[in-house]
Amino acid sequence: MNNNIITLHYDIDGTNFTIAGQASSNIKKVLKQLGVDPAIIRRTAISMYEGEINTVIHGKGGVADIYISPDQIRIVFTDHGPGIADIEKAMQEGFSTASAEARELGFGAGMGLPNMKKYADALNIESTPGEGTTVELIINIHS
C-alpha cells in the first residue's frame, strides 16, 4: 500500500492573509482528478481550509504535508507560532483569539477546530506554547 501514497508539500505564507487557501484549493483539485467521492472531497476541503487559515492567522505561517493513499487522506500542518496553551479550551465552539485583521476577513468565530473535528475522521493537535503547533487531520476514504 505504501507505494501508492501521493505526497504533497506546501509552504503556507503567514504574512499574506488574502492568498490563504491556495493549498486547500490545490488539494481539492488533486482529489477531484483522482476521482475521490465528492462528499469526501468536501469534508477534506472544508477541514483542510480551516486548518490552513489557522496556520496563517494564528501560527504565523508554516507548512502543510499531505499524504493521499487509497484508503485515507492525511494532512499535517506544522507551524512555529505562539502555540496553544490550553487545547481543550481552543476546541470549544466560540473560543477565539483571532486578531482584528483576521476578523475583518470573516474569521474568528471560534468554529474552525470544532468544525475540523466534525468533518475529519480524526483530529490530533500537539502544541508547545512558544514553540509551535502541529495539527493532523485524517479523512478515511473507505471507512
Next chain:
Amino acid sequence: MNLKQVQKTLDATILSTTPWEDVDVHSACGCDLMSDVLAFVKDQGMLLTGLVNPQVIRTAEMMDIRVIAFVRGKVPSQDILDLAQSMDMIVMTTSYPLYTACGMLYEQGLPGNVRKEQP
C-alpha cells in the same frame, strides 16, 4: 429558483462572464462570517454577503457554492473577480442590504440552507 429570477428580484448586476441564465439555485445563505458558512451551511446553494475579500471566494470554493451575491452595492476588485471566474463562479452585486436581499429571495420561495441550531 432560476438565476434570472434571482437577478430580477435583487435588481442585481452580474459581474462575472460565466454563463448564468440557465443556472438554478435551490437554497441560499446570507452571512458575513466565513467561519459560520464553513461550519453551518449544508448544501451548495447561493451565498449572499457584505464581506468582500478573496476568502469569500475561497470559502465558496470549499463549500461548492457557485453563486455569490455581494450586497449593499459592493463590487469586488478585479483580482477577486478573476479568482471567482477561474472557478466558473457567478458573481453579482445588489444595492440592497443583506437582510433585505435575503428576505426578498425568501419571499420568492428560495429557502435557507442552514440547519436550525439547538439553543
